[in-house]
Amino acid sequence: MSIRLPASARREQLLDVALQVFARQGYHGASMNDVADAAGVTKPVVYQHFDSKRDLYLALLDSVGERLLTAIYTATAGATSGKHVTELGFQAYFRWVAHDHDAFLLLFGGGGKADDEFNDAVRKVTAQVAESIKPLIAADIDPEHQRTLAHALVGIAEGASRRLVDNGTDFDPDLLARQVSDMAWAGLRAVSRPPTAADSDPDSPRRTRRASTR
Amino acid sequence: MSIRLPASARREQLLDVALQVFARQGYHGASMNDVADAAGVTKPVVYQHFDSKRDLYLALLDSVGERLLTAIYTATAGATSGKHVTELGFQAYFRWVAHDHDAFLLLFGGGGKADDEFNDAVRKVTAQVAESIKPLIAADIDPEHQRTLAHALVGIAEGASRRLVDNGTDFDPDLLARQVSDMAWAGLRAVSRPPTAADSDPDSPRRTRRASTR
DNA sequence: CATAGAGGTGACCTCAGGGTAATCGTGGCG
DNA sequence: CGCCACGATTACCCTGAGGTCACCTCTATG
Structure with missing residues (x-):
């Protein structure tokens, strides 16, 4: 025994x-x-x-999602600027991945079940992360567009993490956060500002920005 | 019968x-x-x-991955600039998602099996997409860093798509591509250029860029 | 019209795995 | 010391699903 x-x-x-x-x-x-x-x-x-396998799995999803969210929230609480929030947010995410390896796999590793309740639990997490990102995005653009970009940012973190996790290599989450947030923040800034000459492309003339995603 | x-x-x-x-x-x-x-x-x-369920599933993964890759390759073949490639690439991806809804779900919907062979099939696709993105990234940065960013870009497409697919709402892939590629391209350009004054953050002084992710 | 062979079916085998009922053993407490 | 209650186990049930076998039926062809 x-x-x-x-x-x-x-x-x-x-x-x-x-x-x-x-x-x-x-x-x-x-x-x-x-x-x-x-x-x-x-x-x-x-x-x-x-009570059941489902029950156990859902309990895990909840607890794991909770851990990620609080990690991000507490990390970004003291941030002083948009850029700072971005970097701290990514840092928290990547630290979570590096430290709680299995948690990342559980939520985003694809070994789940195609089940509405399970999907909801995962989607709820990404949606909340995205929501916490939205304030970083220029307020003068369409809300739907904002949401798209917010989810794209979440995708950045996921995409960068997945490769490293799948790869099995250890990585430095803080370095990763700097590399990724540099790119992300630059991207975020750009969407709210009129394009500079350097950004324009002679072959695809600037179109007017439409308002909605639908 | x-x-x-x-x-x-x-x-x-x-x-x-x-x-x-x-x-x-x-x-x-x-x-x-x-x-x-x-x-x-x-x-x-x-x-x-x-021969088996596995066999059927693998055949599907292959055929579906193939479709995505060729869509991206052919779309970006005639591009004339980095920005153009970026937009056309995202456009091809989002069009694929919008048109081949189920294919996206199969590859990235999370209903898969935690199986090495299956994972490899999916990873192979994202890795190839990432590889096709790498040329867009400033050549003067560390290759590992490049790969990170490339996978981050793939994550952008995935993150933006997943939300819309899960949501069930129809969307305009071309509009989505413009919105997302604007951000992505701005981000990509920024990582290769020295930061401008506008990008710097008084609270987090610029650190030296180190060379490797490991 | 007969027949070969390709396309298709019903019934079955097997077994993994979720879930349960009855039982056991042991440590703490009166 | 005895006994109760809680933690743990053994042994089992039963459904669902992957996979197979023998047989059937339709159609094209000489």
Whole structure:
């Protein structure tokens, strides 16, 4: 038999272990037995703490999403300028990825289930991140356009992270944040300002900026 | 019994139908019976054309990835400037998403399986897109940094698309491409040029740019 | 019209895996 | 010391789904 643990500790351990297992093997690739084994315990124990596999997985998604969001919120709370917010935000994101590797895989690793409830949990996170980004975007453009750009920025973080995570190489999140936020901030500034001569392209004359995405 | 089709036509139909089914229900959520039913046929027919579920899914990933890549390659072939390439590239991507909705979901919708072979198929696509983007990035920066930015750009397209696809709203891919590529191109230009006074932030003094991500 | 072969089907096998019921063992408390 | 309650286990059920086999049916062709 395994070491006995008080219920609350066991529950925490199960969440920890399940995160690893699901991150590595995906939702379907991981059986409840796998989770139990990884925790050094048998299946019914898992069911004493979580009603179902879904339940366990949702609990994980929530807790993991929460961690990312608070990391970003607290990191950017003390920022003094748009550029500063951008860099600190990316920094928090990449630190989270570097530190909480499995959490990133769980949310964005693609091992999930095509399930409305699961999708919602993930989308809610990205949407909230995007929302926290929106203030950085020039207020004089169409809100729909703003949202598009905000989600594009979230995509930047995801795209840069995924490559490194998939690659398996360790990386310096702070350096990454500088590299990426430099680009992102420059891009953000540009959308609100009239183009300079250097930006224009002789082959595609400047068109008028329309108002809506739809 | 269903309408009889010649083998090649049936195979094409199965690929078509399977794309829809897998895109909507995910790899695990869709059974081979579902695919067969959707094609108006029974399971053994599917197995006459594909050795296994994996086989079918991989065939789909390949064909779908191929479509995206050629769309981008042909679209950007005639471009005359970096900015132009950027816009045409995004345009091709977003048009692909708008037109081949299910293909996007299959590759990036997260309904996949946490499987090395599947991941490789998807990663190969994003890596190739990133590779085609790399020439746009200032050549005077570290190659690893270049790759990071290239993948970040791919992330932009993915992030912007995912929101719209998940949302279910139709969108104008060309408008989207303009909005996004404006930002992206401005960002790309900035990383190669020394920062202007307007870009600097009094609270975070300019640091020296280091060379590597590792 | 007979027949070969391609296209298609119903029924089945097998097994992984989610979930449960009954039981066991042990540590703390009266 | 005895016993209760909580933590854990063994053994099981049962459904869903991947995959296969033997058989059927239609159509083109000589």
